[in-house]
Amino acid sequence: MPMQTAQTYRDHGHGPAVDRVTLTYDERFLRRKVLTTDSGAQVLVDLAQTTSMDHGGRLITDGGEIEVIAAPEPLIKITGDLTRLAWHIGNRHTPCQMGADHLLIQTNHVMEDMLGKLGATVAPITAPFTPEGGAYGHGRTHGHAH
Known part of the structure; x- marks a missing residue:
């Protein structure tokens, strides 16, 4: 399965999430990085600018939306x-x-x-x-x- 790429982030979802990524506060501040989702898949986040991602936000990929979860x-x-x-x-x-x-x-x-x-x-x-x-x-x- 090829690695998906997320070039868009939204503060909220527009449909059901296909996966989740659980990140600490510091990890939720990024521009370009490979992340491992909660199901073990990898996604390349390649945003136009450094972005502060909120709990419940969504990374948008060709395969669907990946929900951002604030980690304990x-x-x-x-x-x-x-x-x-x-x-x-x-x-x-x-x-x-x-x-x-x-x-x-x-x-x-x-x-x-x-x-x-x-x-x-x-x-x-x-x-x-x-x-x-x-x-x-x-x-x-x-x-x-x-």
């Missing part, structure tokens, strides 16, 4: 004064997933120490990481030149 990964669960803590996390341009009663960030001992000093309760967990996108567009932002 080591994270830090943060509770406390969420408004204050979110400000400090955002001020350091750290990707953050927000829940009703907690925040999640990737494992980072420097951030964990800082948040503890700010009164946060921090605990290691393993979960899919789907942080908020940038305010000036989808996905990730880079620097201050919005």
